[in-house]
Amino acid sequence: MKRYSVFAVAREALRYHSGWERAWRSPEPKRHYDVIIVGAGGHGLATAYYLGKNFGITNVAVIEKGWLGGGNTGRNTTIIRSNYLQDPSAAIYEKARSLYETMSQDLNYNVMFSPRGVLMLAQTQHEIRGYKRTAHANALQGVSTEFVSPERVKEIVPIINLDGPRYPVLGALWQERGGTARHDAVAWGYARACSDMGMDIIQQCEVQGVRVVNGRVAGVDTTKGPIDCDKLGMVVAGNASVLAEQAGFRLPMESVALQALVSEPIKPCMDVVVMANTVHGYMSQSDKGEMVIGGGTDGFNNYTQRGSFHHIEETVRALNETFPMVSRLKMLRQWGGIVDVTGDRSPIISKTPVGNTFVNCGWGTGGFKAIPGSGWAMAELMATGHSPLTEEFSVDRFKEGKFIDESVAAGVAH
Numbered sequence: 001m002k003r004y005s006v007f008a009v010a011r012e013a014l015r016y017h018s019g020w021e022r023a024w025r026s027p028e029p030k031r032h033y034d035v036i037i038v039g040a041g042g043h044g045l046a047t048a049y050y051l052g053k054n055f056g057i058t059n060v061a062v063i064e065k066g067w068l069g070g071g072n073t074g075r076n077t078t079i080i081r082s083n084y085l086q087d088p089s090a091a092i093y094e095k096a097r098s099l100y101e102t103m104s105q106d107l108n109y110n111v112m113f114s115p116r117g118v119l120m121l122a123q124t125q126h127e128i129r130g131y132k133r134t135a136h137a138n139a140l141q142g143v144s145t146e147f148v149s150p151e152r153v154k155e156i157v158p159i160i161n162l163d164g165p166r167y168p169v170l171g172a173l174w175q176e177r178g179g180t181a182r183h184d185a186v187a188w189g190y191a192r193a194c195s196d197m198g199m200d201i202i203q204q205c206e207v208q209g210v211r212v213v214n215g216r217v218a219g220v221d222t223t224k225g226p227i228d229c230d231k232l233g234m235v236v237a238g239n240a241s242v243l244a245e246q247a248g249f250r251l252p253m254e255s256v257a258l259q260a261l262v263s264e265p266i267k268p269c270m271d272v273v274v275m276a277n278t279v280h281g282y283m284s285q286s287d288k289g290e291m292v293i294g295g296g297t298d299g300f301n302n303y304t305q306r307g308s309f310h311h312i313e314e315t316v317r318a319l320n321e322t323f324p325m326v327s328r329l330k331m332l333r334q335w336g337g338i339v340d341v342t343g344d345r346s347p348i349i350s351k352t353p354v355g356n357t358f359v360n361c362g363w364g365t366g367g368f369k370a371i372p373g374s375g376w377a378m379a380e381l382m383a384t385g386h387s388p389l390t391e392e393f394s395v396d397r398f399k400e401g402k403f404i405d406e407s408v409a410a411g412v413a414h
């Protein structure tokens with residue numbers, strides 16, 4: 001793989017960009033791989049990348065039914081933060097956030113990580129208590145956050161309206177090194193690095209069956225034929241229960257649509273991410289100038305990757321209170337993705353009842369930020385059978401009642 005650099009850009013500019021290579025190969029599947037990862041979203045690709053980088057396992061296929069990054073990874077609003085309450089969550093999300101800091105250099109691909117700061121507004125007494133508690137927990141976990149006053153909020157975001165008609169802003173949980181990154185670039189950067197290590201990324205290939213022999217995985221049946229493997233990783237977000245059923249087990253998870261929208265581009269007016277979880281709306285400004293806006297999930301289970309009008313109304317109404325300038329904006333696009341929600345709002349990264357088969361799902365509305373940490377941990381679990389970062393996220397916690405309750409950090413917030 002040719003390295004991207006300022007010199008490469010200058011050289012290609014001089015020869016009409018005729019020398020760029022394809023970023024990744026598109027091979028036909030082989031008959032057998034050491035590891036198959038189903039799902040070429042950020043989590044699947046990151047798992048493959050760290051299998052190669054940290055454990056030297058490169059006879060790997062990543063199988064994707066659509067195009068890579070076309071699931072939730074390419075549909076999310078890219079908020080990155082690690083201000084969760086429980087210790088296992090803080091550990092994995094902070095690992096991910098810290099990997100984002102150097103991801104562009106690591107992958108030789110500009111993922112546009114922008115640690116611009118994330119504010120989570122407290123708009124009720126209950127939220128103040130909840131976020132102060134999180135700030136104290138974060139201090140013990142080594143995650144840098146603080147609870148700030150309404151005056152400080154106004155300094156950070158001058159366009160905010162502190163005295164909303166329903167809920168005033170009473171303070172906020174502030175994570176200065178939280179922020180955003182370019183979602184497609186994260187998927188493309190990992191894909192390019194995986195392909196460079198000799199892994200096969202097989203797009204437009206749906207897994208339709210999981211072959212199990214004597215309790216262990218033997219391979220998968222796909223729209224491009226059967227493919228054998230020694231180990232299988234299921235990393236398919238909202239489709240996780242469908243795939244698990246093909247392998248003969250069930251997952252404690254629901255699939256619901258989560259929607260987002262963007263406005264027309266405007267001049268820079270807000271250089272942080274603001275989440276208003278009581279009124280159900282959040283917003284940041286993209287590098288192109290669009291206001292990137294999101295709200296809550298649909299109230300019913302479904303698999304439609306689409307937006308709906310009632311959500312636009314609800315979300316924009318919420319943001320109008322917090323940012324009255326939103327009422328003057330035209331909205332450009334709206335879309336949806338199917339998110340995988342567990343009862344305790346924490347992910348599942350786990351062995352399964354089928355031998356040599358592993359599952360990574362349940363990231364719900366907030367898994368973009370976790371991609372590098374989750375891939376790191378899932379690769380370790382698949383390669384060695386154990387990862388300190390995944391121990392508490394086993395699917396068995398639902399049998400044992402050892403929930404990792406993140407409903408405050410992840411119920412609405414992304």
Ligand SMILES: Cc1cc2nc3c(=O)[nH]c(=O)nc-3n(C[C@H](O)[C@H](O)[C@H](O)COP(=O)(O)OP(=O)(O)OC[C@H]3O[C@@H](n4cnc5c(N)ncnc54)[C@H](O)[C@@H]3O)c2cc1C
Nearest residue numbers: 039041042043065071072073076077079207337367368369
């Ligand atoms: C509107 C919206 C806003 C969001 N905002 C944020 C945010 O601001 N911050 C944040 O951290 N998170 C956010 N999220 C959540 C985040 O996007 C997801 O948690 C994360 O992208 C999940 O990544 P993934 O790799 O697990 O799944 P995906 O990216 O969905 O990848 C799974 C892939 O598996 C493929 N697949 C499924 N079934 C099969 C099969 N049978 N065979 C082959 N391939 C299959 C799918 O096509 C898909 O490409 C948001 C999500 C949405 C929808």
